[in-house]
Amino acid sequence: MTLEKNGIPTPAQLAVIKPSKERLAKGPVVLVECFQKIPCDPCYSACKRGGFLPFEDINDLPQMDYDKCNGCGICIGACPGLAIFVIDETYSEQEALLTIPWEFLPVPDEGSTVQGLNRSGEPVAPVKVVKVRPSAKKNGAMIISLAVPKELADDIRSIRVKD
Amino acid sequence: MSSIDNTDILIIGGGPAGLKAALSAADQGARATLVERDPHLGGQLIKQTHMFFGSKEQYASERGFKIAETLSLAVTNHPNIRVLSNTTALGYYEDKAIALEVDKRFFVVKPEALILAAGAQENTLMFPNCDLPGIYGAGAVQTLMNVHGVVPGERVAMVGAGNIGVIVSYQLLQAGIKVPAIIEAMPHIGAYHVHASKVRRMGVPIYTSHTVLAAHGRDCLEKITFAEIDHNRQTVSGSEKELEVDVLCIAVGLTPLTEILFQAGCKMVYITEFGGHVALRNETLETSIKNVFVAGDAGGIEEASSAMVEGSIAGLTAAANLGHGLDSYAVKLSEAQKELANLRRGPTGEKTRSGLQRLSLAGEVAS
CATH class of the missing domain: 3.50.50.60 (FAD/NAD(P)-binding domain)
Structure with missing residues (x-):
């Protein structure tokens, strides 16, 4: 199955956008799960650090300079496709801190435990809500940071707040 | 005048x-x-x-x-x-x-x-019982929800995985409604793929190369039958599935x-x-x-x-x-x-x- 058949990026696609091991070891960094050339560039305008390279064509895929990205996550709330995440693999021995966009109610409470879902929406593990903040765009979206088991940091991309 | x-x-x-x-x-x-x-x-x-x-x-x-x-x-x-x-x-x-x-x-x-x-x-789609109450165009569903604040039902099947079908599915999820299927006749998703990923990770399956065969219900929609189709748009025998829904939302262009x-x-x-x-x-x-x-x-x-x-x-x-x-x-x-x-x-x-x-x-x- 492929992204254009079921909406799930393939492992090969995900491998391309993953920052290097060395960069991941340095702390929070962006994961841009954008694999289709569409006319869209607000990620570039949102980042004030030059983490996104200038678009020659608005239809280009985002190109990153991961050394300029500090994982602030301001781009998460600017991405109309909700395709940007931030991962911090240095969060703790066992856990990575995964930051995701969230446009549903209820908004989970900081400190609560919610169900972590994979890219198919299947529950994979309970995860702890570490931080909840409104998008810098002030457009209603929330930005949620989750402590997730390190081995599931590449799988978890959504949550279920209550069943 | x-x-x-x-x-x-x-x-x-x-x-x-x-x-x-x-x-x-x-x-x-x-x-x-x-x-x-x-x-x-x-x-x-x-x-x-x-x-x-x-x-x-x-x-x-x-x-x-x-x-x-x-x-x-x-x-x-x-x-x-x-x-x-x-x-x-x-x-x-x-x-x-x-x-x-x-x-x-x-x-x-x-x-x-x-x-x-x-x-x-909006375009519409013909199939047996396509006039049952509960079958809406996507525009009507959006008007009900986002203009009047009324949810159209509890379980909605979406026909069409173009941008409108996928976006309205996402809006239905935001309104707390279940979307057990997005059904698309084309072999690929027409929507921007990021939109599709967004509904997929909330648990909505997208059935490409599938079509609605019929709607069922006495006074209003209770169930649909849908199935896989081949390159010639013929039903693949044995692929028929039934789905209990109270709303079917049509977003076919x-x-x-x-x-x-x-x-x-x-x-x-x-x-x-x-x-x-x-x-x-x-x-x-x-x-x-x-x-x-x-x-x-x-x-x-x-x-x-x-x-x-x-x-x-x-x-x-x-x-x-x-x-x-x-x-x-x-x-x-x-x-x-x-x-x-x-x-x-x-x-x-x-x-x-x-x-x-x-x-x-x-x-x-x-x-």
Whole structure:
């Protein structure tokens, strides 16, 4: 199955956008799960650090300079496709801190435990809500940071707040 | 039938194309009258709760209803624009008169220029029991939820994995409604893939190469049957599935609304890529009739971002044809045309580019 058949990026696609091991070891960094050339560039305008390279064509895929990205996550709330995440693999021995966009109610409470879902929406593990903040765009979206088991940091991309 | 003050430019349709057409014409100094059938301006934008794509110029990252608010406010406060809401354009008559209806009262207006930005209507789908209560067009579901705050049901199957089908599915999930399936006849998802990923990770399965075979229910929809189809659109035997739903939402494309242009006598041509008959026009969106323009989905189904830019192009040119804003016209026109070309340049603009090419060939034949 492929992204254009079921909406799930393939492992090969995900491998391309993953920052290097060395960069991941340095702390929070962006994961841009954008694999289709569409006319869209607000990620570039949102980042004030030059983490996104200038678009020659608005239809280009985002190109990153991961050394300029500090994982602030301001781009998460600017991405109309909700395709940007931030991962911090240095969060703790066992856990990575995964930051995701969230446009549903209820908004989970900081400190609560919610169900972590994979890219198919299947529950994979309970995860702890570490931080909840409104998008810098002030457009209603929330930005949620989750402590997730390190081995599931590449799988978890959504949550279920209550069943 | 009485007549109302004549106007420089009449714009039919208060959606993204019409709002931008009115603003750009009025900014150039033309007097514009904007006619909108609904009580509020904004067209489909008012139902769009998702963030828009595009670039800063097309309000990227803003939600559609916010863009509607911004543009409606600018239009309402513009001294050169008169807004006639709750007003329907009924027809185009021989002496270039357009009949309008408001509260069962009829008026005639004779503008110097006309911009048709009427948008599009939804396509429907035929299958046994397709008229059961509970079967809606996606536009109706969006109107119920996002204009009136009413949920259409509890479990909704979506037909169509284009941008509208996938976005409305996401809105249904946001409203707390279950979406157990998105059913798409094409072998691939037509929506932007990021939209598809967004609903997929909330647990909505997308069935490509599938179609609805029948709806079932006594008084209203209770269940559907759907199945896989092969390259020849034949049902793959043994692939039939049943799904209990109380709503089936149909999002299988749009057809441009062009009656007024047909009546005006514009040269029309059928362009598959544009969703039906559209008017021949030049690069400033002027049709085969002098001072009659088309902008937005009425000229071919595309996106709200390109509809806004098309509105600007038509508004600027209509104003210029009447002698307004001639100093800045060339610069503003070329900026807008460049913006439009940029939006259409990538792979997702291929359909529009191919439609435009066929339109231009048809134009050469016609002239």
